[in-house]
């Protein structure tokens with residue numbers, strides 16, 4: 001029962017994110033602007049909450065992911081933190097295009 005609920009939650013979350021990406025990339029400028037104003041803060045809040053949860057401690061380890069038996073070999077910071085950071089700071093498509101969008105004055 002709970003598995004079904006969780007998989008439904010996961011599915012709707014992923015569909016929501018896919019919709020955001022789709023609208024951002026295919027929508028007209030007005031749609032994209034509306035989307036940025038209404039959804040960006042929520043997405044940023046979600047990412048910040050995730051990062052807060054996985055912030056490395058003074059030893060560079062994640063309190064959330066640390067477990068008794070693998071804490072000593074756990075790479076620091078944890079995978080969730082690293083992956084989030086990489087996704088947000090690495091431009092894997094076209095960096096020129098991203099900069100153009102960021103700096104474009106409309």
Ligand SMILES: [Zn+2]
Nearest residue numbers: 054062065078
């Ligand atoms: Zn973690």
